[in-house]
Amino acid sequence: MFSSTIGQDCPSRREIQGTLKQVQKLLAAHESSYGQSLKNLKKKINLLQNSAPKLPRDTNITCPKLDAPLYGRKLGKSQSVGHEVHFLCDPGYELVGSESRLCQESLVWGGQQPTCRNINECASSPCLNGGTCTDEVNQFSCVCAKGWAGVTCQSPVPTFFLSITNTSAGAAAATVLPAATSGPFVRPPRCTMTQGTTHCTCEPGYTISGRDPYTCTDIDECELFHNGQSGRLCLHTCVNTPGGYRCNCPAGYEVTRDGRGCKDIDECATRQNNCTRDQTCINTNGGYQCVRVECPKIPNASYVKTSPMRCERNPCPLDNKACSQTPNSFSYHYLSVVSNLSAPRVMFRVSALRPIGDTLRFSLVGGRHIRRYFTVQRSDRLTGQLMLVSPVQGPATLEAEVEMTELERKEQLGRYITKVTMFVSQYDF
Ligand SMILES: [Ca+2]
Ligand SMILES: [Ca+2]
Numbered sequence: 371m372f373s374s375t376i377g378q379d380c381p382s383r384r385e386i387q388g389t390l391k392q393v394q395k396l397l398a399a400h401e402s403s404y405g406q407s408l409k410n411l412k413k414k415i416n417l418l419q420n421s422a423p424k425l426p427r428d429t430n431i432t433c434p435k436l437d438a439p440l441y442g443r444k445l446g447k448s449q450s451v452g453h454e455v456h457f458l459c460d461p462g463y464e465l466v467g468s469e470s471r472l473c474q475e476s477l478v479w480g481g482q483q484p485t486c487r488n489i490n491e492c493a494s495s496p497c498l499n500g501g502t503c504t505d506e507v508n509q510f511s512c513v514c515a516k517g518w519a520g521v522t523c524q525s526p527v528p529t530f531f532l533s534i535t536n537t538s539a540g541a542a543a544a545t546v547l548p549a550a551t552s553g554p555f556v557r558p559p560r561c562t563m564t565q566g567t568t569h570c571t572c573e574p575g576y577t578i579s580g581r582d583p584y585t586c587t588d589i590d591e592c593e594l595f596h597n598g599q600s601g602r603l604c605l606h607t608c609v610n611t612p613g614g615y616r617c618n619c620p621a622g623y624e625v626t627r628d629g630r631g632c633k634d635i636d637e638c639a640t641r642q643n644n645c646t647r648d649q650t651c652i653n654t655n656g657g658y659q660c661v662r663v664e665c666p667k668i669p670n671a672s673y674v675k676t677s678p679m680r681c682e683r684n685p686c687p688l689d690n691k692a693c694s695q696t697p698n699s700f701s702y703h704y705l706s707v708v709s710n711l712s713a714p715r716v717m718f719r720v721s722a723l724r725p726i727g728d729t730l731r732f733s734l735v736g737g738r739h740i741r742r743y744f745t746v747q748r749s750d751r752l753t754g755q756l757m758l759v760s761p762v763q764g765p766a767t768l769e770a771e772v773e774m775t776e777l778e779r780k781e782q783l784g785r786y787i788t789k790v791t792m793f794v795s796q797y798d799f
Pocket of ligand 2: 653
């Protein structure tokens with residue numbers, strides 16, 4: 371229709387419009403015929419769908435979710451038809467119900483949901499000799515009849531231990547017994563039974579020792595650490611106690627915060643002394659001293675107290691050489707030291723504040739006893755020092771005198787005495 375012939379003219383506009391109308395009619399006729407067929411097809415499909423048995427649309431067919439039992443667990447995650455899940459209980463529990471369940475074709479689990487029940491360890495009557503059994507999770511405990519002990523009340527109790535258990539409270543009762551003299555302190559252990567094996571542990575401070583595995587014996591820390599390389603457990607004395615130990619200090623000391631050392635009590639600072647008003651309290655290691663300075667009585671001179679610890683000579687009469695040769699002053703000092711203090715060491719220094727002469731001389735006054743422990747050295751032009759040259763075993767009180775002489779062209783201008791009293795404690799602390 372659309373072809374053109376060589377030598378022929380092109381079809382006119384009217385001819386083309388007529389042809390197009392014919393094609394439109396033809397297409398409309400086809401369309402209505404197909405539409406009817408489609409409608410019929412859909413109807414047939416609907417009929418088929420309604421008459422056919424209904425099938426689940428999801429091809430992944432599963433049973434409902436299952437929970438693990440309390441005190442147990444579930445093995446297997448699949449909930450599909452034909453799959454099984456298994457159940458286990460925690461140690462100490464036994465399974466009641468189905469050990470495994472199958473997801474059936476009806477999408478219902480087979481069997482019964484299991485539970486985990488606490489196993490009664492008392493069922494076998496493990497407590498002997500009249501003991502009462504208490505069932506616990508995965509273990510049991512026995513309350514023994516009088517005279518019996520041990521995890522299953524299998525051991526007769528030694529008589530000294532009966533005296534502990536007879537009193538009301540276990541911990542308080544332990545102090546009834548003096549340490550070391552009443553034999554070892556014992557306690558029942560805590561035992562657990564796992565797969566037929568008994569495992570016992572002790573409270574802190576106790577240990578299982580010897581043949582009886584069901585008896586916890588107190589650890590004697592004092593004995594154990596007596597010659598410890600890490601030093602003494604206690605600075606002074608160690609007292610073994612049930613489940614522990616205690617450090618004691620001598621009178622005049624208090625136990626330090628760490629419980630092992632000893633600290634001197636300052637009786638002078640804490641008013642725990644009986645010194646009178648005209649006395650001075652000197653704190654010492656382990657005690658205190660009440661001192662009162664009395665000025666010396668020396669021929670040809672008289673002294674007056676210028677401070678609680680100092681005496682000075684009254685002015686001498688003119689041309690009284692005997693008086694002017696006597697010491698110008700006496701000063702008093704008190705030192706508190708521990709026993710066996712290491713030596714040599716400087717204990718005290720004496721200095722001239724405003725020397726008027728050309729020479730200062732320092733010397734130690736006292737007998738052989740004092741020279742055994744002390745010496746006096748010059749440390750600079752104006753200062754002399756009292757040295758401890760040998761350790762002093764306390765308790766002891768040593769008095770040393772340091773004399774400072776001032777000279778001008780070898781002529782004595784003045785003498786000054788410093789009296790040092792050293793209180794040495796009984797202990798090396
Ligand atoms: Ca102990
Ligand atoms: Ca003291």
